[in-house]
Amino acid sequence: MQFAILNYVKPHNFADQMPENDPDGPAWGAYTKALIQAGVMVGGAALKPSHAATTLRVTDGRRDLHDGPYAETKEQLGGFYIIEVPDLDAALEWAARNPAAATGAVEVRPIMQP
Amino acid sequence: MTDDAASVTTERIARLSYGKLVAMLAVRSRDLSAAEDALGGALLRAISEWPRLGVPTNPEAWLVTVARRIDADRWRRVVTAAEGAGRWLMQEDERLTAGDFDVPDDRLRLMLICAHPAIDPDIHTALMLQVVLGIDARRIGSAFLIAPATMGQRLSRAKARIADSGLRFEMPDRSALPERIDAVLTTIYAAYTLGWDLAFIDADRSFDLVEEALWLVRLVVELAPHVAEARALLALLLFAEARREARRHPETGAFVPLSDQDTARWNNRLMAEAERLLRQAGALGGRGRFGFEAAIQAVHARRRDTGRTDWAAIEHLYRGLLSVSPTIGALIGHAVAVAEVAGARAALAHLDAIPDSRVATHQPYWVARAYLLERGGEPGGAIEAYERAIGLTEDAASRRFLAHRQSMIRG
Structure with a gap:
């Protein structure tokens, strides 16, 4: 089964893009490597900070744009992984090791299969 | 009031x-879910009535x-010819409310049922914690x-299985008891180690699990005083508990490994x-898994008096442990002891x-491997193994500790 692991991180871990200044920087590398070495990694991406986001809506044919993320929350989506594991239990085990679990939150969602 | x-x-x-x-309730009705529901209902009534009417003299009997x-009402709805049952219940009620009634302690039976071989071992611990x-x-x-x-479903399934498969709530005979109690002890140990692992991640939750595990094993010692392994498990858990404070650095709160802990x-x-x-x-006459594990902890504890750790004794005890219970944790512990006695290279061969x-x-394996490679003079391999360990670590404090060790090698 494939799952998306969504990393919700605190902005201060996020605004500072210098990996050596980020307390969790090296941890992300180690985590990604662990996923690859265990043979469960399907894909994923790290996102630029949420201030770089642009949000768009079309209402009654009118485009409405604003700067920033869709929702201003304490933690922001910082990136995601797609993993292939037997079941939710195994996915949760990987989610617990995600560095964001200790500093922000991690959302685990099954991916819809065609 | x-x-x-x-x-x-x-x-x-309630606690x-x-x-x-x-x-x-369950030993008599053989239906765990019904017993829990009925008691839940009774506790709800207690919460609403006791503040108004006062706490009864014998709260348990009440x-x-x-x-x-509550359970009988449920039955009356199911069974129409409940007249005889009703009369019997009335007599029971009179007896219970007479005041001198002591609720018999059937908790050991309950624990044995929760850890019954016919129930999926993966659910034993959860079932015991709930029931x-x-x-x-x-x-x-x-x-x-x-x-x-999912957890809710698995628990209900296990209870339904207990109700449907006619598992016996009776005490097993004396010869089968130690073996059945072993399953109970393993279950309690699992709850404790989970609490121990959680100590850095979520202190409150960890404390609960640790307390509950200790409470359960004390209960088993009390209910089955002649079972050596129950006493050994309690000893093992108390050795670990005794070191709780010393596991954290007093100023930084960082993780302190056993061999670096201040025995004071x-x-x-x-x-x-x-x-x-x-x-x-x-x-x-305990020569079981928990006996060996507690003995290993006792040797570590001696450092308090002697100032040194007798690694030869520990290595020997690990061999005993491996002969009765070759778990991955025991294999790793043995390898670390071998390193102290015969050097890092000999230990790596075991790993x-x-x-x-x-x-x-398995995160602890990679931590041990990194440590042994570091000691064995293989910095490249050690850095890689630390990387692997960091990627598999759940809590931030351990992650920082490992990253620090890794950076020390990089220099």
């Missing part, structure tokens, strides 16, 4: 008596009476990293109790002998 005081009393009684009352009536201690599925699920809804911060009272229990277990499939995602 104020509402608050009454609800505190209700909570305290102390929950398992005992569920056990009493709760059992009310729970029985004996009344912990809800969400909290149990959080501790075991199982989605709450160990709890002498708990250590003395652990040593006494281990001696008692030895006198009862290499463990099949890859057993260690691929």
Whole structure:
């Protein structure tokens, strides 16, 4: 089964893009490597900070744009992984090791299969 | 009595008596879910009535009476010819409310049922935590990293299986008892280690699980005083508890490994109790898994008096442990002891002998491997193994500790 692991991180871990200044920087590398070495990694991406986001809506044919993320929350989506594991239990085990679990939150969602 | 005081009393009684009352109800009805529902109903009534009417003289008997009536109502709805049952219940009620009634302690039976070989071993610990201690599925699920809804389903399935498959609630005979109690002890140990692992991640949740595990094993020692392994397990847990404070650096809060701990911060009272229990277990002829594990801890504890660790004794005890219980944790512990006696290279040979499939995602293996490679003068391999360990670590404090060690090698 494939799952998306969504990393919700605190902005201060996020605004500072210098990996050596980020307390969790090296941890992300180690985590990604662990996923690859265990043979469960399907894909994923790290996102630029949420201030770089642009949000768009079309209402009654009118485009409405604003700067920033869709929702201003304490933690922001910082990136995601797609993993292939037997079941939710195994996915949760990987989610617990995600560095964001200790500093922000991690959302685990099954991916819809065609 | 104020509402608050009454609800505190209700909570305290619920906490102390929950398992005992569920056990009493379930042993008679053989239906765990029904027993829990009925007791839950009785506790709800206690919360609303005790503040108004006062706490009854025999609260346990009151709760059992009310729970029985709730259960009986359920039966009356199902069974039409309940006249005889009704009369019997009335007599029972009179007996219970007479006041001198002591609720029999059937908790050991309840624990044996929860850890029955016919029940999926993966659910033993969760089932015991819920049935004996009344912990809800969400909290149990959080501790075991199982989605709450899934945990709820698995618990109900296990209870349905107990009800449907006609498992016997009777005590097994004397010869089968130690073996059956082993399953109970393994279950308690699993709850404890989980709490121990959680200590850095979520202190409150960890404390609960640790307390509950200690409480359960004390209960088993009390109910089955001649079982050596029960005493040995209690000794093992108390040795670990005695070092709780010393595990964290007093200023930084960082993780401190056992060999670096300040023995002055160990709890002498708990250590003395652990040593006494281990001696008692030895006198009862205990040469089981927990006996060996507690003996290893006892050797570590000696550092308090001698200032050094007798690694040869520890290595020897690990070999004994491996002969009765070759778990991955014991294999790693043995390898680390070998390093102290015969050097890092000999220890690495032991680690290499463990099949890859057993260690691929086992974090403690990679921590031990990194440490041994570092000591064996292989910095490249050590850095890689630390990387692997960091990627498999759940809590931030351990992650920082490992990253620090890794950066020390990089220099």
